[in-house]
Amino acid sequence: MDNEFIKQEMNVTGEGFLPGLAIDTVIFGFHDDELKVLLLSYKHTDLYALPGGFIHVDEDVNEAARRVLFSRTGLINIFLEQFYVFGDKSRHDATPLKTIMKARGFTPPEDHWLLKRFVSVGYYALVDFTKAIPTPDSISDSCDWFGLDNLPTLMQDHRQIIGKALQTLQANLDHKLIGFNLLSENFTMGDLQRLYETVLNKKLIRAAFQRKMLALGILERLAKKWTGGAHKAPYLYRFVARD
Amino acid sequence: MDNEFIKQEMNVTGEGFLPGLAIDTVIFGFHDDELKVLLLSYKHTDLYALPGGFIHVDEDVNEAARRVLFSRTGLINIFLEQFYVFGDKSRHDATPLKTIMKARGFTPPEDHWLLKRFVSVGYYALVDFTKAIPTPDSISDSCDWFGLDNLPTLMQDHRQIIGKALQTLQANLDHKLIGFNLLSENFTMGDLQRLYETVLNKKLIRAAFQRKMLALGILERLAKKWTGGAHKAPYLYRFVARD
DNA sequence: TATTATTGTATCATTTTGTTACAATAATAA
DNA sequence: TTATTATTGTAACAAAATGATACAATAATA
Structure with a gap:
């Protein structure tokens, strides 16, 4: 029996947390021309889950x-x-948590706070794939990136949550100019276009895409990047907020 | 002391509701070329509030x-x-509710469920002003429409909630084609344009607006409408979903 | 019957977007 | 060294969308 675990993560009262309310976060990264999400593998089950948590009583939900x-x-x-x-x-669906608890030698009462109904606030995050350091939580074996069309079996409605997060990302990509958050600080126009094409899942016209991005006036052109490829070296760009 | 009130609306345990979670709804209507929201006036205070409520334990939040x-x-x-x-x-901020309770002869304990912290899910609704029948709830004196630039003093953060709802409406008006929900079933092109101008808070070019709306292919042209005005009678239109 | 206000739409100008083309490289092969 | 190749940056033109103006068609009123 893992006393630390039960004390910190599965305390009997749920004291210190807002009851019945949780957070699930769809953390998007972009790598190898693929959109990926960060998933945890739950101990003692074959299920994966979105990174999530609870809200402290003295903490804003955000x-x-x-x-x-x-x-x-x-x-x-x-x-x-x-x-x-x-x-x-x-x-x-309390089954996975029950399984985990029992595997840890803790048989929860039926009215244990973690087994009750939860409402979850869905968040999505856009991160630089190369900067994130995936770190499992205490009830997980691992924390890893999964390509969106290569997702494992997920807990509860987590697959639908990812689906809705992707819809939101697609709808906001352009007019909120949030795509840059998925790239490293410096990137080529090609990098940016491949990102857009992956997220929107459609081909874009190169000349028009470049013209439009430059016309937005939010890109700073830096030195050229020698890629080692048999072709002209592309410029690197950096995102700069307007005004 | 109002026993019915305390039993139904302010029961001591909060039994039957999800704890700490509430709903606030910004109900928009359009009348006299003005965007309005429905507000309740709280009994025994000079505060107004958005229509809201709690979630039953066996009820979806939506x-x-x-x-x-x-x-x-x-x-x-x-x-x-x-x-x-x-x-x-x-x-x-528990003060207004405390005031109401006390005025009703009920002095709540400090840990009464209604006085605890609440997280609120914000909804916005678009309704036909002429169809809605404003109805107060049991802790309110009245339920009335207020113009957006004529709002009374509101509880807690309800003013910010309205502000954010308006932003959302403005952002979604066009691409989600939700404006029609604020008009009655049949409307003239002028009605529609005035609605758009009010929501977006800017003048639109009449010819371009009409051309664009008709090009969307979602309007059915009906008989003309004799307005009694000294001018050509406008057509009436009806919104029809595509496909 | 003329006047007035508004509607529906045509017309042309302007801007934005789609498409094609081509010069400018940076590596590799001949 | 000199083609060859792939990709980049941008020009040039076509097509579509939007802005701006104009005008004929009413429906009431004078």
């Missing part, structure tokens, strides 16, 4: 989401936004 | 929002969407 994001990636000052509240009564 | 909307307006099948979760710890 703060809690930043804390979760930091705990799983080590990152601060990251694009992070609410996108939906998952509040259907049918989404509740 | 269901609860529809129930609130129906209770205050008598309307079903209405455009209603989540737009933000208001979860800052600082938004909590």
Whole structure:
């Protein structure tokens, strides 16, 4: 029996947390021309789950989401936004947690706070894949990136949560200019276009894309990048906020 | 002392509701070329509040929002969407509710469930002003429409909630084509343009507006409408979903 | 019957977007 | 050293969308 675990993560009263309310975060990264999300593998089950957590009684909900994001990636000052509240009564499923608890030698009472219905606030984050340091939490074996069309079996409604997060990302990519958050600080126009094409899942016209991005006046052109490829070296760009 | 009130609305345990979670609904209507919201005036205080409520333990959060909307307006099948979760710890203020309770002869204990911190899921609804039947709830004196630039003093962060709802409406008006929900079934092009101008708070070019709306292919042209004005009678239109 | 206000739409100018083309490289092969 | 190749940056033109103006078609009123 893991006393530390039970004390910290599965205390009997749920004291110190807002009851019945949770956070689930879809953390997007971009690598190998693929959009990926960070997933935890739950101990003693074959299920995966989104990084999530609970809200301390003296903590803003948005703060809690930043804390979760930091705990799983080590990152601060990251694009992070609410996108939906998952509040259907049918989404509740205590089985995986019960399994984990029992495997740890703890048989929870039926009315244990963690086994009750939870409403979850969905957040999505856009991070630089190369900067994030995936870190499992105490009830997980691992924390890893998964390509969006290569997702493992997920807990509860976490697959739907990812789906809705992707929809939101697609809808906001352009007019909120949030795509840059998925790239490293310096990037080529090709990098940016491949990102857009991956997220929107459609081909874009190169000349028009470049013209449009440059016309936005939010890109600073830096030195050229010698790629080692048999062709002209592309410029590097950096995102700069307007005014 | 109002026993019914205390039993139904301010029961000591909060039994039957999800704890710490509430719903606030910004119900928009359009009348006299003005965008209006439905507000309740709280008994025994000079404060106004958004229509809101709590979520039954066996009820989806979205269901609860529809129930609130129906209770205050008598309307079903209405455009209603989540737009933000208001979860800052600082938004909590138990004073108005305490005042109401005391005025009713009920002195609540400090740990009464209604006086604790609440996280609120914000919804906005778009309704036909002429169809809604404003109906106060049991802790309110009245339920009335208020013009957006003529709002009374509101409880807690309800003013910010309205502000954020308006931003969401403005951002979604065009690409989600939700404006029609604010008009009655049949309307003239002028009605529609005035609605757009009011929501977006800017003048639109009449010819271009008409051309664009007609090009969308979502308007059915009906008989002309004799307005009694000294000019050509405008057509009436009806919104029809595509495909 | 003329006047007035508004509607519906045509017309042309301007801006934005789609498409094609081509010069400018940076590596590799001949 | 000199082609060859792949990709980049941008020009040039076409097509589509939007802005701006104009005007004929009413429906009431004078």
